[in-house]
Amino acid sequence: MPSRPRLLRAGDLVRFDGRLHTVAALEGTAVRLVDEGQSASVVMLAHLLSSDGFEVVTPASVRTVVPPSGALEGLPVKAVERAEWWQRHLVEMLTGRPLDDPHGPVKPEYDPAVWSLRQRELAKAAELAAVGTTVSLTVLQDMRARFEREGVLGLVDPRLRTVSDGTGRTDRRVVEALRKVVDEQTDRSTVSAQVLRRRMERLLEAEHGPGVVPLPSRATFYRLLKAVSSGRHTLGSARTRRSLAKQPGGVFGQLTAARPGEVMEIDSTPLDVLVVHDDGAVDTVEMTGIVDLATRTLAAAVLRPSTKAVDAALLLARAMTPEPMRPGWADALRMSRSVLPHASLMALDERLDQAAAVPVITPETIVCDRGKAYISDTFRSACQSLGISFQPAHPDTPTDKPHIEKTLGSVATMFVQRLPGHKGRSTEHRGAEPAAEAVWTIHQLQELLQEWIVHWQNRPHDGLRDPLMPGKALSPNEKYAALVAAAGHVPVALGPEEYIELLPRHWRTINSYGIRLNHRTYDSAEFNPLRRQPSGAGPDGRSWEVHYDPYDISRIWVRNHCNSGWITAVWRHLRTAPTPMGELAWDHARRILAQRGTDPTTEDEIAQAAVALLDRAADGPEDNPAKPSGTSRRSRRDRKVAARTRATSEPAWPRPRQEPPQEAQPVSVDEEDDGELADVVPLEIFDARKEAQKWW
Structure with a gap:
């Protein structure tokens, strides 16, 4: 990749006009270049840096004369020693100075200002041959090119730098079949390795025919499975396996929020x-x-x-x-x-x-x-x-x-x-x-x-x-x-009307008896001028907007489309059923009655069944009240329905102001029936001895 140097100096190897040149000298804004054929030229620095194809091919390790740290970690010792040996000779050939003395005097036979790159390569090959190490010019040029492209790591045998996927020389068809089996296992229940092996064998037979692909041995299969399923929990937790499969393949994105509440x-x-x-x-x-x-x-x-x-x-x-x-x-x-x-x-x-x-x-x-x-x-x-x-x-x-x-x-x-x-x-x-x-x-x-x-x-x-x-x-x-x-900060205070807006919504008509919602009847005196009247809103223009709390079915709120505000309507059975009583308990009671063959059910039966359900819940387990409910004869759903209703009995803030329901007027003594009382017939105490003396 072309690069623009921060510092261009004598001795650098550059590519210009499609050829390699050595920077022989720098004077002001002029650069003297010498190509491989020893042909010299003078180029303006601005023209050189802006020309197409210009790049500095001298590797960074050579230019900075600082060997990279950690590049050779994990490689065999002999390979590291060989790479460092090549690095010392190539740096000396390219710069004219030893690797361990980058600011020392330039060796005359490797001076870039005097000799071309080819001449220096020939001199280095002759030097190595003189000490008993024969290196051909082709090998030297190849090592020099790899050193320029990749640094000291390029001097290592490529086979040692290749990261193995753990499959070795196994037939690629076997590896691909095993990968497919492991991928399909993501959403399936965890099985043993033997099951996966049989699936792989059947897949190979279906794709290539019986006996066409040689199958690996048992030990080889386990090694392949370990390599292919690494980090995927194929033989481990199914939940973890599915969770890992949901992670994106690339880098996780990051969303930054600059203020509270933004996200x-x-x-x-x-x-x-x-x-x-x-x-x-x-x-x-x-x-x-x-x-x-x-x-x-x-x-x-x-x-x-x-x-x-x-x-x-x-x-x-x-x-x-x-x-x-x-x-x-x-x-x-x-x-x-x-x-x-x-x-x-x-x-x-x-x-x-x-x-x-x-x-x-x-x-x-x-x-x-x-x-x-x-x-x-x-x-x-x-x-x-x-x-x-x-x-x-x-x-x-x-x-x-x-x-x-x-x-x-x-x-x-x-x-x-x-x-x-x-x-x-x-x-x-x-x-x-x-x-x-x-x-x-x-x-x-x-x-x-x-x-x-x-x-x-x-x-x-x-x-x-x-x-x-x-x-x-x-x-x-x-x-x-x-x-x-x-x-900045502006807190939003929710009022009663805003609280009602958060509740679920239905559309109902206001009849003579009030509003019926989920087999329950709600009524209010404020409904009198609105009964059997169209609202002018809603999907049909006749229904009225009703909001209700699933955890407190004692009352509902009806939007007054004629005027503003809300109308609170109370459940007709408010005095006969415990309140607040959740929607979940009400629906569960309806299902119980339907299972008993009394469907369609009446509103009174539903209310009484719901009361009985909560009474059983309040009394605790039937076998032993002090014993955990796992031994109770009630179903798990019965217990959860009652628990949910009780858990939500405390109203959430803020609740709209509600008028207390009208209590039934007590009956005075004067209004009771003054008819004569019946004679009281006492029951005698049973005496076993007297009964034995009687003659029947």
């Missing part, structure tokens, strides 16, 4: 810990978290038995609201005592006065995978209403959101592993009885997680190193304080 990533993962749910069930829990790319802030995290779309939508609201201090938390966890710019932020939001040291971050772009909870209309609508750019990752590509993947892994190693009931990431890492160790409920674990997140914000993060100060790792709070001064 945030959201994801869910099951935690490797068993918790006690409200019904006494010992089961796993799932965490959904959102992390900021610029500051590595874990803005919010929620625990649920299983993640739904509404969880992801409400998580955005939690990230955009201050985290309040909880009773029992250390005073050092307050935002006012942290490195966060508390004083300047207080002027924007008074809620920060009692907030914990977790910054409030407004997302600009959300990166997520293509899970059902994130590509749902609920989550997309939440992002749209909050002005957040929704960016789904490529299918089955976790490397598109590596920061949340790493953060969730840190939660597992730094927090979850310290908890009682930790069950390990797989059965082979599981203890004898992790269910017997589980003592934390899902609510208690959520409180512990919230407190741990505050500590996470003050812990130095290795991914937050300043390029100008790589020795100092910043904490997420320190990085936020450094960026917020340049990026």
Whole structure:
């Protein structure tokens, strides 16, 4: 490749006008060149450097007279000694000076200013022959050319420099067939090497015919398999094998965020810990978290038995609201005592006065995978209403959101592993009885997680190193304080109406009895002028926009298309069923009744079945209340439905102000029936001796 030297000096070998020249002298802007035929010419320096095809062919190792370090490491000792021997002679031939004395006097027989390159080559060949080492001129010229192109490494036998793929001289058809078998094994269950060998043999027979390709021996096959499947976990964990296959073949890209909230990533993962749910069930829990790319802030995290779309939508609201201090938390966890710019932020939001040291971050772009909870209309609508750019990752590509993947892994190693009931990431890492160790409920674990997140914000993060100060790792709070001064900060306070906008949406008509949603009837006095009236909106112009909370089916919110605002409608069976009662429990009760042959089911039957389900959950296992629910006769789904309903019983902030439901009026004594009371017939006490004396 042509190069432009930083320093051109006498003795350099250059290519000019299609021929090799030696720089004989430099005077001002004129350069005296001598070609291989000893023909001299004078060229202006500017013309020489700008001419097409000009390059300095003198190798860098010769020009700088500094032997490269580490270029010959790992090669055989004899090959290294031979390369260094050639280097000493070639440097002396090309520069006229010994390799170990680059500033010493020039040897007369190798002076580039006097002798051409060919003359010097002939002199070196004669010198070597005089000491008993016969080297032909052709070999000398070949070594000189390789030295000029590749430096000292070019003086090593090319066969020693070739990196072997481990397959040796095995038939290429066998190697290609084995590679194809290993590639197909990526998404299949792990099998033994013998199974893979038989697949390779069958593939060779199908492509080339029986007996055409000679098969390797058993030992050779194992060596080939080790070389072909290196780093792919072909005989190891199937999960690790699939994960490695998802990595891109090239260098990972890097996205740089310059301000808090510019790019945030959201994801869910099951935690490797068993918790006690409200019904006494010992089961796993799932965490959904959102992390900021610029500051590595874990803005919010929620625990649920299983993640739904509404969880992801409400998580955005939690990230955009201050985290309040909880009773029992250390005073050092307050935002006012942290490195966060508390004083300047207080002027924007008074809620920060009692907030914990977790910054409030407004997302600009959300990166997520293509899970059902994130590509749902609920989550997309939440992002749209909050002005957040929704960016789904490529299918089955976790490397598109590596920061949340790493953060969730840190939660597992730094927090979850310290908890009682930790069950390990797989059965082979599981203890004898992790269910017997589980003592934390899902609510208690959520409180512990919230407190741990505050500590996470003050812990130095290795991914937050300043390029100008790589020795100092910043904490997420320190990085936020450094960026917020340049990026600015305007926290978004979500009000009741904004909270309702985050909830799932349906279109329903307002009938004389109210609104029926999922076999439940909701009614309100504010519906009176709107019953059987068209809304003028929606897909048909008659339906009304209804929002509901899947974790609290006690009420719904109907957009008043005639005026502004929302109408709160209460469930008709609010006084007969425990509230809040989740959508999951309601749907599960409907399926139970359908299986019993009572489909279509009535609304009253569904309500009573849901009540019975939660009552059984509250009573604990039927066999032994103190025993883990693994011995209960209830199904696993029954326990998870009840646990999910109880786990989400605490309403998320902020909730719209709700009027308390009207209680049934007590019946006075005067209004009761004054009819005569019936005679009380007492029952005698059974006496066995008297009964034995009677004659029947």
